[in-house]
Amino acid sequence: MRHFDLTPLYRSTIGFDRLGSLLDTLGAFEGDTxxxxxxxxxxxxxxxxxxxxxxxxxxxxxxxxxxxxxxxxxxxxxxxxVGETTFLHRxxxxxxxxxxxxxxxxxxxxxxxxxxxxxxxxxxxxxxxAMKPRTIPIETKSDKPRVIDSKAA
Structure with missing residues (x-):
């Protein structure tokens, strides 16, 4: 049996209700494992x-x-x-x-x-x-689109 109340945790978090049920499950295994x-x-x-x-x-x-x-x-x-088996030691x-x-x-x-x-x-x-880490490029306001001068090429 759990000796603490998780109700305040449920009020201030979203999506962590599984954590509370996991703790409840762990509390159920206190006796005979x-x-x-x-x-x-x-x-x-x-x-x-x-x-x-x-x-x-x-x-x-x-x-x-x-x-x-x-x-x-x-x-x-x-x-x-199927069949009758007599065990001398099992x-x-x-x-x-x-x-x-x-x-x-x-x-x-x-x-x-x-x-x-x-x-x-x-x-x-x-x-x-969607869960794997990915790199996000950072843009700045000073970045201007590049214009390629066709005369220089």
Whole structure:
């Protein structure tokens, strides 16, 4: 639970309401943070990232990846096994899970792959042309249009 009021911030800013909702989300995670399945977040390039999640025992049909409103959700649910299996020891967790990741603006999911028990989700940050820095020429009032003298040429 949040112990401070962001109402004055909402009154004096425009477009920063997502910051408040992000803080609300962080406050919701104060207690139990899920630790299953374990994952890594790597930076593989200047604007490229990869989430690698250990999903041993899950196949591609058992996993679902969804992106909605800057939130990446990865869900795993084992399909019912056909046949009767008696385990003497069961150490590979097969329980259902859901992991959520908040994505920054302009971060898109490029693809996902499953290899050797690891789910890899590739992300890239793509800035639109309007957001990229550009140089603006400065004109002065004293600048006069150039007139080319055809006799001098």
């Amino acid at each position: 899920p630790s299953y399945p374990p994952y890594n977040i790597e930076r593989v390039g200047e604007n490229e990232y990869r989430i690698s999640m250990a999903v041993a025992g899950f196949g591609d049909k058992d996993l679902a990846i969804e992106v909605k409103e800057n939130t990446l959700s990865i869900r795993g649910e084992k399909q019912a096994e 150490g590979i967790a097969g329980r259902s899970f859901e992991r959520r990741f908040q994505l920054a603006d302009h971060v898109v999911v490029k693809g996902a792959s499953l290899e050797n028990g690891l789910l890899h989700v590739d992300l890239v940050r793509e800035l639109p042309e």
